Amino acid sequence: MTTVPAPPEALHARVPGSKSLTNRALLLAAAAEGTSVLTAPLVSDDTMAFRQALGDLGVRIRSSDDDGAWQVTGLGRGPRGTGRIWCADAGTAARFLPPLAAAGHGDFVFTGSDQLTARPVAPLADALRRLGAQVDTGPDGTLPLRVHAEGLDGGELEVDSRLSSQFLSGLLMAAPLLRGGLLLKVRELVSRPYVDMTIALMRQFGAEVAEDAPGGFAVRPTGYRAADLRIEPDASTASYFLAAAALTGRSVTVPGLGHGSLQGDVRFAEVLERAGARVRRTEDAVTVTGTGTLRGGFAVDMGDISDTFMTLAAIAPLADAPLTIHGIGHARLKESDRIEAVARNLRALGVRTDTGRDWITVHPGATSPARIACHRDHRIAMAFSVLNLRTGNLTLDDPGCVAKTFPGFHEEFHRLFPVHPLPAGPARASA
Numbered sequence: 442m443t444t445v446p447a448p449p450e451a452l453h454a455r456v457p458g459s460k461s462l463t464n465r466a467l468l469l470a471a472a473a474e475g476t477s478v479l480t481a482p483l484v485s486d487d488t489m490a491f492r493q494a495l496g497d498l499g500v501r502i503r504s505s506d507d508d509g510a511w512q513v514t515g516l517g518r519g520p521r522g523t524g525r526i527w528c529a530d531a532g533t534a535a536r537f538l539p540p541l542a543a544a545g546h547g548d549f550v551f552t553g554s555d556q557l558t559a560r561p562v563a564p565l566a567d568a569l570r571r572l573g574a575q576v577d578t579g580p581d582g583t584l585p586l587r588v589h590a591e592g593l594d595g596g597e598l599e600v601d602s603r604l605s606s607q608f609l610s611g612l613l614m615a616a617p618l619l620r621g622g623l624l625l626k627v628r629e630l631v632s633r634p635y636v637d638m639t640i641a642l643m644r645q646f647g648a649e650v651a652e653d654a655p656g657g658f659a660v661r662p663t664g665y666r667a668a669d670l671r672i673e674p675d676a677s678t679a680s681y682f683l684a685a686a687a688l689t690g691r692s693v694t695v696p697g698l699g700h701g702s703l704q705g706d707v708r709f710a711e712v713l714e715r716a717g718a719r720v721r722r723t724e725d726a727v728t729v730t731g732t733g734t735l736r737g738g739f740a741v742d743m744g745d746i747s748d749t750f751m752t753l754a755a756i757a758p759l760a761d762a763p764l765t766i767h768g769i770g771h772a773r774l775k776e777s778d779r780i781e782a783v784a785r786n787l788r789a790l791g792v793r794t795d796t797g798r799d800w801i802t803v804h805p806g807a808t809s810p811a812r813i814a815c816h817r818d819h820r821i822a823m824a825f826s827v828l829n830l831r832t833g834n835l836t837l838d839d840p841g842c843v844a845k846t847f848p849g850f851h852e853e854f855h856r857l858f859p860v861h862p863l864p865a866g867p868a869r870a871s872a
């Protein structure tokens with residue numbers, strides 16, 4: 442008689458709220474008429490920076506003592522006054538808040554860390570100017586970005602979103618506050634699922650948005666009304682836990698990321714499926730069950746889900762054949778030049794890695810001990826932590842940088858996979 446081995450018991454990962462949903466919900470609630478309640482928001486450096494920035498723009502946000510929900514008292518319009526707004530490292534703050542400010546009245550200067558200042562905002566500044574706002578940027582078209590606002594009439598606008606979808610998301614979210622609404626024509630667009638997320642949330646706050654033709658968006662001047670929202674767990678963060686399942690032969694479930702998820706990055710599970718893992722998605726969860734080996738020998742376009750490309754690239758040395766990831770040129774413009782940063786780290790481990798403008802190929806191979814250069818990029822720290830579950834020979838030069846989106850990452854990863862070392866010293870961010 443043969444006995445069929447029982448499937449491994451699934452580990453349940455406690456993944457905190459989505460950064461992208463939290464910051465969109467904050468902005469929409471701030472612009473809405475009435476009080477909105479955001480349940481299970483992400484508490485991390487990026488969302489606390491966004492919340493603080495809205496506070497500095499005059500929005501009242503309180504945390505509930507009972508369940509940590511955030512209560513946002515909306516302005517019912519754009520902000521009024523003057524202010525210097527600190528965006529820290531948060532791309533979403535630098536790209537979503539200036540259009541909101543331009544729809545208000547006053548003088549606002551948006552600044553950020555050196556890392557954020559190195560990232561582009563020029564296409565957004567240019568779009569706001571063409572809408573009639575007075576906007577200045579730093580010498581290379583970067584932060585600081587100054588907006589002198591007297592409300593905006595709206596009309597028609599062409600936007601170039603080939604460097605980041607966040608420009609389009611920011612303009613879309615401000616559009617219902619413009620006197621005449623907005624017709625947006627998008628020339629080139631990366632990270633499309635984030636735009637779908639933007640539109641879905643705008644509708645939940647009462648906006649009317651139509652996509653008349655591919656790349657053509659019409660937004661009516663309805664303003665927003667308050668809404669109560671439960672924030673889904675972050676799908677990009679989930680990728681580390683799901684990849685860990687694939688690599689260790691365990692089963693990991695992330696509750697809260699079911700069929701109806703608004704986040705494109707849940708599709709990372711499908712990439713793991715191509716690499717040989719078993720994936721199950723239900724109404725309210727995703728589960729990945731690994732075999733402990735990774736199937737390589739394929740090429741995958743991760744342009745729509747580029748925050749997760751490093752999760753795959755970092756574990757690719759353990760695959761049975763080379764893996765190519767393409768369509769990710771815009772990942773060079775994030776917290777680090779992510780193609781370059783991942784390639785350098787892999788090469789430092791002795792892994793053959795080839796790169797081009799928008800692609801990377803990782804070859805299988807043994808890894809030698811190394812100290813991973815995180816470049817203050819949370820995703821490098823988390824992605825290489827997955828690889829280290831199997832190699833056990835890596836250390837991170839900046840484990841605390843995970844606080845941008847998940848201050849408790851090391852504790853939760855260690856809880857599920859005790860071989861993951863707990864770094865000394867606390868991470869940042871508290872509500």
Ligand SMILES: O=C(O)C1=C[C@@H](OP(=O)(O)O)[C@@H](O)[C@H](O)C1
Pocket residue numbers: 460461462533604605606607610631632635747748771
């Ligand atoms: O709109 C958003 O919330 C985001 C969009 C993506 O950026 P790009 O559009 O620049 O790729 C993503 O990388 C980022 O983490 C969050």
Ligand SMILES: C=C(OP(=O)(O)O)C(=O)O
Pocket residue numbers: 530531532533748775776820846
């Ligand atoms: C690119 C990222 O962040 P942002 O653009 O929101 O700063 C990220 O979280 O991977």
